[in-house]
Amino acid sequence: MNFEYMLEILPRFFSVIPVTALIIAVSFIAGLLLSVGVTIIRVKKIPVFNRLMDIYLSFTRSAPILLQLFIFYFGIPVLLQAFGIAVTNVEPIVAAIACLVFYNGAFMSEILRPAYLAIDKGQFEAADSLGYTGWQKFSRITMPQLIPIALPGMTNAMIHLIHDSSLIFAIGVVDIMGLANIIGSETYGLYQVEVFLTVAVIYWVISLIFEQLVKLFDKRRRKVLKFEGYTSSEGAG
């Protein structure tokens, strides 16, 4: 075990951590926005679209994420050509983000939908009866009540996303894992264990930071659920 070597390569990773962080952040935010749309279609049971969502959800659930990455990476150029846009290849990072957004649009809607359904229907009817517009109802009642319920699931989704993002090197993205592979091959596989342990430490630190952030929110969440009168073990603590 060569600790000196680990310390030596550690700084090289600092240049790619932002790549991973960017991919995770963009995928999370865009995925969340997509999942809101998906959830609306599903809870409002909008005809035709609702059916399409069933297929979409069932696909993302069943196909391994690595496979989905390849489909996006090789599929996007084919799709664009079908629309008359000639591209021979697409940037791996673009394909990776597109894939993770696509995946999370479905995954997160599986969190948002039950959270929405957990809100007492009377809350919406009270808003309706007072003449709130759809947006007023959404922003004043739905969102504030949904967020504390959905937060644990969303935390989970984020952890999944951090893990899933470690697969995107497979289509050639030079993120943390991508660089680890490059460094590993520079030394002809002599220090593989050191390289990957270094990566493990980096992921560990990222997770720790994230967990601390969550703790901050969770305290507030528990308080909110308590004064809103939720008493499940999930809720008020």
Place this chain on the structure above:
Amino acid sequence: MLNIENLLLRLGGNDILKNIDLSVESGEVVSLIGPSGTGKTSLLRCINLLEAPYAGRMTFENDTYDFSKISQRDKLRLRRQTAMVFQQYNLFKNKTVLENVMEAQVLVQKKSKQAAYDESLDQLEKVGLRNKLDSYPARLSGGQQQRVSIARALAVHPSVILFDEPTSALDPELVGEVLHTIRDVAKSGMTILLVTHEMRFAKDISDRVIFMDNGQVEEQGTPEDIFNRSQNPRTRQFLSQFYTPNFEI
């Protein structure tokens, strides 16, 4: 003030309300009574447009609307002139008592915060809960929550208040305080449509009582007409479960 003609409501393939005609005068207190599952709640929900009737017309404050083709704009407009008090109170859980009463005034009626605040204090004073401004609904008793919801309804100055069994979800010892509040509202001259199983209260407070059965208006009249003089066998059968009325036969 409120006039409904030929209202037809269909839910899940069933005719829930069949050709309802109903009119309420300004300042009138009208009680709706009838067996469970008869469509009393549904009728209130139609007036508040929480349910979309299949056919019928409604005239409200001189404007006539066709239920089957009511626009989103008219829907909001109508809802803003009516207020509903729900059996389960339905106070906004994520808002304090004050916010519950204030919000619609600011958000929907575009009142200034100051005006809405003053109005809210006023209404909460009337229902005896001015000392609970910053409490969240979950911390209040059912009776207190229902009184807040009455204050919330009054604060938007609706043309009519719709009460749907406002005391049915309450522990018996809390019913009195809510009935007392409703009585005050009635005395203030507010137009009220009240669904209730509190027969004595309905008899006391109403200008007119409507007996509904099986999705239809079966009989209506003064409290005397319905509770003491009804010749309608359905009405008499229904009332007999509550007490033995002294019919003048």
